Amino acid sequence: MIRMLEDGDNAAWRELWTQYLDFYGSRLDAAVYQRTWSRLLDPAEPVHGALSFAGGEAVGLVHYIFHRSTWTEGDYCYLQDLFVAPALRGGGHGKALIAHVYAEATAAGASRVHWLTHENNATAIALYEQVAERPGFIQFRKTIIAK
Secondary structure, eight states: OEEEOOGGGHHHHHHHHHHHHHHTTOOOOHHHHHHHHHHHHOTTSSEEEEEEEETTEEEEEEEEEEEOOSSOSSOEEEEEEEEEOGGGTTSSHHHHHHHHHHHHHHHHTOSOEEOOOOTTOHHHHHHHHHHSOOOOOOOOOOOOOOO
């Protein structure tokens, strides 16, 4: 079962989000956790989140963001974060979470869902090649530190 995040999901979401960040060797300040959680629950924000459940327990999460594009009249949808508890990978939760985002993007009139993964994440790449095409673009970025 997949459903959108609700007020009472903070502890389950935080646990999965922390595991996801650990997977990528990242840490966030408590203020970022709180700001992200607030954004995910705010209907005025373009940021959304959902959980996947097995046996009544949250086992996966997805975050996605609707944003403008210069290439279309409508929005695109950026699938920013996808995580399934390691013990349940391969059981369809990741694919179901992606399908959830596809359905939400379709309902919102978005013309594209796109995302990134690390080049060494072979498990994720194997799933993504089943549900999307690889366009061949390479990401470049520059971290900006606010003064």
